[in-house]
Amino acid sequence: MIAADIIVRNIGQLVNPASDRRARGHEADMLRLERNVCVAACRGKICFVGPEKELGRSCRLQDDARVLDAGGGVVLPGLVDPHTHLPFAGTRQDEFRLKLQGISYQEIAARGGGIKGTVRQTRGISLEDLVALCAQRLDRMLLGGTTTLEAKSGYGLDLETELKQLRALQALAGRHPAAIVPTFMGAHEIPDEFRGRNRAYLDHLLSDVLPRVRDERLAGFVDIFCEEGYFSYAEAEHYLTQAAALGFQTKVHADEFTSNGAAELAARLGAVSAEHLIAIRDEEIAAIAASDTACVLLPGVSFFLRLGRYAPARAILDAGGIVALGTDFNPGSSMISSQFFIFQLAVFQMGLTIEQALNAVTINAAYAIGCEKQAGSLAKGKDMDLLLLDVPDYPYLAYHPGIDPLRTVIKAGKVVVQDRRLVER
Numbered sequence: 001m002i003a004a005d006i007i008v009r010n011i012g013q014l015v016n017p018a019s020d021r022r023a024r025g026h027e028a029d030m031l032r033l034e035r036n037v038c039v040a041a042c043r044g045k046i047c048f049v050g051p052e053k054e055l056g057r058s059c060r061l062q063d064d065a066r067v068l069d070a071g072g073g074v075v076l077p078g079l080v081d082p083h084t085h086l087p088f089a090g091t092r093q094d095e096f097r098l099k100l101q102g103i104s105y106q107e108i109a110a111r112g113g114g115i116k117g118t119v120r121q122t123r124g125i126s127l128e129d130l131v132a133l134c135a136q137r138l139d140r141m142l143l144g145g146t147t148t149l150e151a152k153s154g155y156g157l158d159l160e161t162e163l164k165q166l167r168a169l170q171a172l173a174g175r176h177p178a179a180i181v182p183t184f185m186g187a188h189e190i191p192d193e194f195r196g197r198n199r200a201y202l203d204h205l206l207s208d209v210l211p212r213v214r215d216e217r218l219a220g221f222v223d224i225f226c227e228e229g230y231f232s233y234a235e236a237e238h239y240l241t242q243a244a245a246l247g248f249q250t251k252v253h254a255d256e257f258t259s260n261g262a263a264e265l266a267a268r269l270g271a272v273s274a275e276h277l278i279a280i281r282d283e284e285i286a287a288i289a290a291s292d293t294a295c296v297l298l299p300g301v302s303f304f305l306r307l308g309r310y311a312p313a314r315a316i317l318d319a320g321g322i323v324a325l326g327t328d329f330n331p332g333s334s335m336i337s338s339q340f341f342i343f344q345l346a347v348f349q350m351g352l353t354i355e356q357a358l359n360a361v362t363i364n365a366a367y368a369i370g371c372e373k374q375a376g377s378l379a380k381g382k383d384m385d386l387l388l389l390d391v392p393d394y395p396y397l398a399y400h401p402g403i404d405p406l407r408t409v410i411k412a413g414k415v416v417v418q419d420r421r422l423v424e425r
C-alpha cells in the first residue's frame, strides 16, 4: 500500500476545474466542488483525494508524514501561467511614463524603445545575474500561487543571448520549486543586424539556433510574434512549418494589436496555442474554436497598455474554443506576474464567469503548455500543487480584488509558502 508523506486534511471546499483534462467552450462553465475532504501525496504525486475516513482504502500515512490542517478552508490547484517572458534584464518604467502620456506601444518601439531596449539590457547581463533576477521573480509568483509557468526567450535575438536566457531557465529548474516550461522565442523582433531581412533572420534561427536549442534540450516549444511591423503571416507560416519539422511544438503571438490571420494560421498548422487574440476576426474565431489549439488570452496587456479593448473571450467560448489565461509578464506590455490578478481582470473586464476564469488559469492553462497530465487539477496521479486560501468560498476570490488570498502553497508535495512567507530552501 502507498505510504503518503504529506496530507492536507479538513478541507472545507476543494475546488477543481471541470475535469482533469482541458475544458472546451461551455464545459468550462463548471467546477467540481467537494466538501470535507483531504488530499494526500507520496513523493510529490497525489495518491488520494476524498473523505478522510476513506483514506485507508488506498493509502496509509507514513509515521513522519507532514500533516497540514486546512481549518475548513478553501483549496485550489496551484495556478498555471501559460505565457510569460520571464528571463529579461532591466525594466522600462521611463517608457511606461510615456505610455501614460498617451504615446502608443508601437510609437515607442519605432523610436528604438520597446523590445529592443530590453534586448540591449539582456545581452549585457551575466548568466548568474539573470538567474538571480529570475529567481526573485519566481519567488513572487510562488507567493502569488503560480506553481507552474511557461517562460519565453526572445530578448537576445542572437545565438549567445537566446541560449543564455534558456540556460537561465534550465538552471532555475534545479534551484527553484516552480516548474518552468521553456519556449524559444528568437522570432520576437528583428534584430538590428538583420534590419529589413526578416526572412534571412528566420532562416538563421532555423539553421543555426534551433538545432542547438533542440540538441541541448533547452526548449520544446517555438513561438513567433506575428504582427504588423514584426513578422508577417507568410514569414510565420514558413518559420513554424520548418520549426515543426525540426521537432518543435509551436505557439503564435497572434492578433495582439492588428489582425493578419495569425490565429487561423495557428489552427491550421496545429499549433499548441495562439496567444493574445485581442484583434481576432469572427471567421478566425470559428477556425480556432474548431481546432485543438488553445486560445491563451492575456488581459494584462489590455489593462497595462490601457487599450480599451479585450480579447473576445466569451465569443471564443460560445464557439467552443479552449480558453486559457496568462499574465504575459514582460517589461513592456504587461509588468504583471499575478495570476490571481489576471483571473480578476478576466471576470471584471472580459465578462468571464468565475468558473470559466478558474478553468482558464488551471487546467486549460496546463493544456496550453503541455502539462495537462501533471498539473491544473488535484487528482490522483498528478503533482500535488495545492493552494490553501484564506477566503470563505471560491467566489470570494473575484469578489474582493486586491487582497492576498493565499496562506499556504504546496509544490510537488513540499510546503514552499507558509503563513504568506517563503519557506527557507
Ligand code: NIG
Pocket (backbone or CB within 6 Å): 085, 114, 115, 118, 225, 253, 256, 301, 328, 330, 331, 332, 333, 334
Ligand atoms: O507579449 N508581443 C510581444 N511581446 C510582448 C511584449 C514585449 C515587450 O514589450 O517587451 C507581449 O506583449
Ligand code: FE
Pocket (backbone or CB within 6 Å): 083, 085, 253, 328, 330
Ligand atoms: Fe507575450
